[in-house]
Amino acid sequence: MLIRLLPLLLFALPAAAQTLPELAARALDADPAVRASDASLRAAEQRLFQARAAYGPTANFTATASNNHYREAPAYEPRPFKSEQYVVQVNQPLWRGALYPALQAANSQLEQAESALQQARLEAQQRLAEAVLEVFKARDVLAHATALREAYAEQLAAARRSFQVGRAAAPEVREAEARVDSGLAQVLAAEADLDMRRQVLAEVAAGPTPTLLTRAVAPEALPPLQADGVLDWLARAEVDSPQLRQARLALEAAEAEIRKASLAHAPTVDLNASYTRSNDTGTVTSIFPRRGNTTAVGATLTIPLFASGATQSKVVETMALRDKAAGELDLARRTLVIGVRQAFVATLSALSQARALATAERSQALSVRANQRGYEVGIKTNADVLEAQGKLFEARRDLSRARHDAWASYFKLRALAGQLNEADWQALDAQLVEHRPDEIGRARARSAS
Structure with a gap:
């Protein structure tokens, strides 16, 4: 009983997020790729903070306490003494050449993570658009298949009546029966495809979409696209494509890593300051207690002399990674150009x-x-009528497919160019009308009249 009521309960849920812009927002919030990219962005923000913090001072506090027992010849009598020491050290980098390239690399990685998040959002929206349009397309296929099956059934009944009065031969009746069976198979296949498309949409949209399924794209609605605008789309993609921007930023980060590795040969200068407070009851060479404070300020110059070739090897490694990033940039640009042209x-x-x-x-x-x-x-046979109705079904099915494919390709084009946004969802939502499953049946009846 519960299984039978489950579809009714799903459709009885509040019809929240059923307009396309709200549905897109819900899908983005639940998309795992978007969440993963958002986490990567937060990690990149912290890496940039760490790169900036490397310019600032560091402070350390050290406390040392010891309890000693000393025995001195020839009597070896025990002489215990204790010591305590508290040290505060502050270090301020004055010159470290590798810090600035590291900051540049971290900044490029942050921008790269932002572009990756934008790319994930665009891909999630594209998946949602394809899922919605595939449901609409499959629903139209089912409606046309149902209408065609009914037409075949009517023609079968007409063929049987004609056969009874001697106006039709038995092969015409058998052919009409075969068409009815074929139409039933098409209906079953269309129902299965529609059920699968609905499940995909529910998965992508992070929940059921009962209100959306009562709507359809208006028959006359087509995406706005100029026939001579491919160069404009390529120019937009060159500037706004997050995928291409990621590749550019990866190359910038790789070049910064080369400078960082090269500056590992350079000397560094740090400013040091320390405050030490000591207290002891004696030492190995003294039996008198001591107490004192020490303050020290100085500078440390470090000159790298030899690292067994590791520094030069790191430079060569980063140069190879720079060449790899340059190749990936060229590949991303070529892939983008091909994708935009194809879409x-x-x-x-x-x-x-x-x-x-x-x-x-x-x-x-x-x-x-x-x-x-x-x-x-x-002057016409039943087979002629059935053939004409089959061609009408194919024309309507292909027309529905072409209209929905146009919208799906248009959304893909907008996503590749980095232009897909809420305004596109609002524009498509404005083209949705109430879905009337009986319209195809009425159209078939008009064609039969």
């Missing part, structure tokens, strides 16, 4: 297909009506 062409192609298929759908609807009229007067 632009895919969007443009889907738009062209949608406009052409809209005309084809209207023409095919007229063809169905003409075949039905011809069947009524005896």
Whole structure:
């Protein structure tokens, strides 16, 4: 009983975050890749803080207490004494050449982490857009398959009536029965695909979306895209793509690491200050107690002389990593250019297909009506009507696919260029209308009239 009520309970939940902008915000909050990138950003912020803190002073407090027992020849009589010492040391770097490159590298890594977070957010939004549009597409496929199955069932009934009165042959009836079975198989496949798409959407959207599933993209709604704007998209991607920005920042960080490794040869100068307070009841050479304070201020010059080749090896290593980052930057740029061009062409192609298929759908609807009229007067067979209705279903299915593919490719293009934001979700949400499952059936009835 509980299993039967579970779907009703899910749809009875509060319809929160059902507009596309709110749904996108909910999906971003729950996306594991976004959370991981956000954690990496927080870690990078702390690394930058540590690099800045290296310029500041360090202070240490040391306390030492000892209890000694001394025996001196020839009597070896025990002579105990105690000592205590408290030291406060302060060290301020005056010159360490490697600190500034380390700060530059940490700053580049922070910006790189910010770009990685933006990239993760864009990819999460793209996944959500694809999941939403795939559900809409699968729902239309199911509706068209259902309408086609009903049309096949009506034609089967008509073929049987014609066979009974001698106007149709037995093979026509058998063919109509086969079409009904084929239509049923298509409906079952479409139902399974729609169920899987809904599960994917619920996973990506971090919960059920009952209100969203009652809406659909308006048939006339198509994404705005200029046919001659691919160069503009490439220019935007060159500037705003977080993926390309990450590669640039990785190269900057690698160059800073080279400077940091090279400056390991340079001398360093530190300012030192210490305050020592000592107290003892004697020493090995004295039986008199002592108490005193010592203050010292000085500078320490350290000149690296030899490190068994480790410093030079580190320089060579960082140079190799710099070359690797440069190659990855070129690869990222080439991948981005190819991706933007492919997404632009895919969007443009889907738009062209949608406009052409809209005309084809209207023409095919007229063809169905003409075949039905011809069947009524005896100049067309039942197979001709079934074939025309099958082509009408294919045209409507392909039209729905082209429209949704156009939006999916457009969102992908916006994500690659680093342009996808809440305004895009608001624009798509404004194109959503109430989903009416019976519209396809009424359209089929109009085509049959």
